[in-house]
Amino acid sequence: MSAAAREAAITMALTPTVEGQDPVWKLGVRVYPHLSVAKSYRQMMLLIHPDKNDSSTRSSEATKVLLAVWEKFVSWNPALRKSSAKLCRLRAMNSFEKDLRDALQKAGPGLFERPVRPAWAFDAFDGFDAPRQAPAGSSSSSAPPASHHEAGALLLPDLSTGCTSQDTGFMDHEARFCAWNRDPDMHGESPFGSAPADLHFEGCWLRWEAVSVAGLDRALALDGTRRADAFDMFEELYWLRQRAVRIRGKVGYVPVLEREGQGPPGLRPRIYSGIGKLPALPEQDGKRKKNQDELEAAVAKRDEAISKLPKELQRELAAHVPEHFVGRSAFSCGRLTRCMARQGLDALEIDVVNSFYQWLAKVVMVGEDCPFLSSYVQDRESWLAQLEEGFRACPDCPKPVPRCDLKRLLISIGFGGSFANWSSRTLSAVFDETDIPEVARIHGLEGEVRRAHRLIWRNLPEESRAWLEGGSGGRVAFFAYADWERKVLQSMAAAAGASLLALEHDGVCALSEAKDRVLQAAADLGVRVAAKPVPNAVECAAAEHPDFDWKLEAKLPYGDYQKLRQRCKDNVRRGRARPNNGDFADLLVAMLEPIIYVPNQPHEKTDTYEYFGPDCVWVEAKKEHLGYLSRSCLKRLYGNRETPPEPLNDLGFANSLTQAVLAGLSGRLQKPLNGDHSRGKILLADGIIADFETGEIRRALPRDRMSLKAAATSKKWKPPIDTAFFEHVEAFLETGASELEENEEGRRVIADLESLHQHSGWLRMLKNYGSWDQVLYLLRLHSRALSGYARICELLWMYGCGSSGKDVIYLPLMTFLGHESFNYGAILPGQFVTACRAAEAHAATPFQDQLQGKRGVWASEIPAHDNLNEGFLKGYCEQEGAPIAGRALNRGPRSWRPQGLLFCTSNHAPRVQDSEDDGWTRRARVWETQHRFVANPTGPCERKGDDTLKGRIQSGAFNSELLYFAMGLYGSLKERYNPGTMLLPMPVEMRDIQAELARSNPQRTASDFVESCCEIVQVYQEGTPWSTIKEVCREFLGYGPSETSKVNMALTRANIKRHAACSKNIALGPRGALRLKPEFATRDPFAPIL
Structure with a gap:
């Protein structure tokens, strides 16, 4: 963008408005008449943002002014916003707007005018599931003739590599799903609305999927699966275990209903599992006859839908399995749930390496010049490492960017995302190659991906184009990729045969005995795949949720725990939570037992308890704190919902349970905080324990019982040389x-x-x-x-x-x-x-x-x-x-x-x-x-x-x-x-x-007494009696008559003891029996010893 355009935009934003004048024109609604107000505001912000203007003072002030105008605009009701924007566009431009328009025209006529394009050309997403449609009444005469398709004309607009209006869409969903599933190589269950329609069971088929019953039982018994608020993992594990039938030994089978998703004709869609949503029953509102009629009609409609399902799934519904779990594959659950359900099955995950980009490079862009795409496909790890290092080396980058976030970024770019938008959202600033040289590679990849989107469109069948008309380039690419993915997965599944466990979005899960067959099938297609064993579930859980002790088993059996959860949910649904608050207190006791300890101190009157906090250290907390903690636990009954049903979000209800919860948690005995068990370990400031005995560096757990921590972190020096x-x-x-x-x-x-x-x-x-x-x-x-x-x-x-x-x-x-x-x-x-x-x-x-x-x-x-x-x-x-x-x-x-x-x-x-x-x-x-x-x-x-x-x-x-x-x-x-x-x-x-x-502070000792006053004899009977030796030694050391105990200690330190020799006790030293020298043996008892 030219400097003149940026300066004109800054001047336009800083121009004071006349009193009573509507400042909406500063949002650029007349400069960009073909864009919505929101997009006009984004274009203006891109022009005046300090990151694009060397952080100048004028740009910062202009940004504040424009932001204030926008916040005021969005605070109005929708009708007022619409009328104000329409009225503003009817008025003529002022001189500042004309200056900006002229500057933009000089920079490039396509930057602010509505591009001439066919009605099906994709526009920006206003939301993930609602792509903007072509303007109503747009004539077909604006579209180029059909011959342009054959001539290879650019049917999609030529997108630049910066922030554009086409950057939203799949990217936001992909980021949300990857954060949810912890697997940046997977796509969501319903990307671009491709999931099957509800109540559409034609062409579906049933198969049986093996699950590890022993692995599920072990997982359900762990305390971590109940307290980790990770996508309601306990619910997934519990219902997967309840659905398992045909159990032989440690392996059972769950019925999986597979259905084809929605997609354009001529392209094979993805395969999904589950029955979707069944017709819901109406809520009662007090009008008995009307509700009864509605209820009968709804029940009949629901029964009709259930009757179309296989008998196996009807039995699951009859067993009160929630409908959103009926017929689902373990693959549709979270990653931890999948790992726990496949433990001990000797299973492998065989995935297509970098699947989407591999398809772009080997199928879409064959014969095209795409150096960035080819480089990324051939050496993805090097790309990720260099990008990670580039962000780390940038002094202006507010935080390091981990490898998983970079993978999500590159996946989102493949479906129409933009680095600029990602950078603004993730790092709160827009960086380019002048800040981070490696960004030039990302921009190059963006350009090649968007060129690939246009090639995909050209090669689609006519019926597919008609179905995708009005969609984004990322949406078009997704459905074309899904068709190729189905081809690859069908070949791999056929090779696996009876050893197949599940189809996954970019690979298959199969028993290890089918590894060679599946790899050969992929090689025949020219597809690069990687086989890896299913990760250890406990290790995987400890890495993703290190705050929990994944070796600790809960005391309450998982069946009783689920019944308790269900009772609480039923009480909430019936509006009977407060009269049945004892169930909620029991649930809190079961959830909080590992992280709360009420010390048994009968000699003290205290209103505190010990709590294992998020900093991985035990702290002493007041009982008032327990109300907030209880509310956080009760919200987990409904997964990650921010606002659960009433009264679970009510602090008053949570506080009313405090005394009952503390009473339920009291009576146990635990190791004292920082006791002898903590020796050989030290808790560091970042919640990491350094174990001196084993050399292990690990996250602190409640069982460590440590309340003190060092001020230093776990960063350990590594000498730059090898040393022993x-x-x-x-x-x-x-x-x-x-x-x-x-x-x-x-x-x-x-x-x-x-x-x-x-x-x-x-x-x-x-x-x-x-x-x-x-x-x-x-x-x-x-x-x-x-x-x-x-x-x-x-x-x-x-x-x-x-x-x-x-x-x-x-x-x-x-x-x-x-x-x-x-x-x-x-x-x-x-x-x-x-x-x-x-x-x-x-x-x-x-x-x-x-x-x-x-x-x-x-x-x-x-x-x-x-x-x-x-x-x-x-x-x-x-x-x-x-x-x-x-x-x-x-x-x-x-x-x-x-x-x-x-x-x-x-x-x-x-x-x-x-x-x-x-x-x-x-x-x-x-x-x-x-x-x-x-x-x-x-x-x-x-x-x-x-x-x-x-x-x-x-x-x-x-x-x-x-x-x-x-x-x-x-x-x-x-x-x-x-x-x-x-x-x-x-x-x-x-x-x-x-x-x-x-x-400098000499003091006589018993050894000095032996050297000065005694001689050694070999015949014990010639030794001096013990009482005489002790009395002379007392006088030698200067002790009084009442300090004989000190004499005994002095003789013991000198290794002198009493020894029985015939009829008398003598003094025995390390070299033999002691006998007083003659001058001391016959001395005057009243004369002092020298």
Whole structure:
């Protein structure tokens, strides 16, 4: 379109109207006199839209003005709209309209004038089933002579590849049906009105179709089939199972009535299954005699129609099978229903590959120059991959376009659709080849498809043309394609013989024994087909509806569940829903049981329940929330209807069922949220669970019972190089070496780390803090935190001077976990871990209670101190021991086992006084930061700081790398590679720091007592009595007379125990019996021991 035309249209839209003047003329009704008001508005919008005018300010303002005029116009009643448009067209054009008309004439005379074409030439669809007819009274003299048909004149208008008036029609139906059926290669049951007419049973035939009775029973028992609001799947499965007869073992048969659809004479239509609609019975309105007469007439008419059906289908109607299920094939149901009905039949789906386009290329366009069509047919996968990548690379594209949506787009183009309309509808913007280079291929394909439509029309028989007169090019192509499809399917069905299960729209479903015969029949016709087994029903369902647990079986038998559904429907039909609300409460209990849990908490008064929400996480909800959820469930009784019958859409009715539903759901026991069962798994922000044990990445399910989730998503880093880093780490740990440089296995780990260091920003950050031994320790420590691994009982205390990067080491982990109440991370004030006054026995402990289920706990800026809160620190680290007890504010007491890593940062080293055992030294890992990060380094202890590092960490730059290393190194935490409760090997720097701290706060031990005061004897009877040894040891350690229990613990830690030797008990050490040295054995009992 010329720039002058666009500028004239913008000026016309922005021109102010005189007060009282009707602005309808701005919609272009006089510029495009041959188009309807709606189409004139579309043409104007195409001219002024910002996407077509480099997003200029004037075009944006003009678009707003035109949109306001249109919205005002459509708000009028139809009579006023019609009269206003007619009156506007009777008036003369103003100067702005003339300028636009002249600009359009210069661009091309056919752009705004009514094209001269025959009366049958197709026009736009006003709706899917109602193509516009030729104008009344149009004379046949406007049509070209018959000789033009023979001369190959262009009988259909030459359509451009942009947005045109011929773009609607089959495309919208195809998009709706593909979204419904999840199968973009299939067409709808009634495309272009080709389904059989109701009550037309002449020429129909009955056949028997095998179904898997065992597969249907398994599917009906699943909870997912009852709660997945996918096209009323439970109804389809139930009635398919009820219709199965002649059951032998696990296989039954359903009677299928096949009928030819409607189509033009000379062309074979598609085949459809089912009986259609029978004459309906009239509704009662209180006038008994009149209704009785009408009822008798309707019953007679209905009985007459039923009498024409085969006996097998009459029996189905007598068994109360709904008429829209009678005589239907499993193929007419949803894809999941088909898969479940064919499980265990050893069946294959043999489909024509890219059927419609293959027909265009091999039949319609033979001998024609069609490079785009030929390329798409020969290499469709490459097309789809390149288009997908093109949309992903476009910065202006609001969202990625998946492969299935691109398939739907290309199918719709085959039946007259347009990329521009699809782009506007799907992406809210119109793109062209300047935005996405790959769009040029789509435009080229559009042009060739429309040229094919014209060739199809030329080759149709005269009687077919007469029947299709007034239809669109897509409609003509569909019926011609259906004729070729019938030919192919009849050949394939004949080859399959008795092994045929069902005819499908672009192939057949047959037993695997017929595969070679069917493939040969297709090869004889020159048709390319593909055979694939029927997909696993459960896997297919889990992929399409990952929010449901497809391994969970419902408690209520499917027969009872269907009876309950039917009772509720009957109550609605009779207007007796409210008096029979108990049936609806029972139905809700059956539907909501897997996703709602009412905890049994006798010590608390609560009005909440636990609900598994759409984010795949369990949340605590108020009972008022249940009313909205109940209403959503009740609406599913009628499939996907937006407005179900009264009172199912009434929130008041749903709220009235709340107490009864909660009562029906109470009394069950489930695993506690985020309990020990959740170790080894972590729920991520996008509802995906990362399983460290199996390496599986899957959707979270209700049975996982997890209410916390990380702030990071499931995106996992993939190193650009091949590496065996994780295997090499495990091989090194098996050697038991304490440093990486000690052996060849460790040096291989260093080489792997150096290779990954070039590509991993997180490794580069960690390497700034020390050696590769320290980096490996931190990587494994993060894996232990994310996985909640219980056997490693440690905390990390990191201290150092200011600006030494203590917080930065832990910040990536806290960013990954998140620190909100619903995240896996938690923050503690520094004073909480120092020695503090003990809380009262019945006091609330909110800081401690918030740590339940947390994977990472950060105590930052711990102040200078003389002692630590050892009771809390040791209890939190011991994650396989006694649970922690406490209570939150306004809650009852509860106990739970901790799961997370405790990470402490301070400017001061930890100090512990009078530690009675070695619990602190076994659990505390102390790390001193050795470098300061400053803007201008001047010495060996200073390094260049990165001012953008914290911002990148908090934006999640390292999240994917952290998940990659944590999952890969989880195996190195196992007992085979890391025996004991400490993470080994400990870096030498950490060992040195802990030894220095021990020397700075010396304390005598029982081992020191043995070295100083005792000697070893081999004859047990020469040993000193146990009571004497214990008393001297007590004095040596400095304990008082009442602290003998501490002496016993000290002797036990030194591996010294009491041993019976003849008539006395002696002290036995690891090297033999103990005897006090002479100077201690004969000492003055009142003299102090040195």
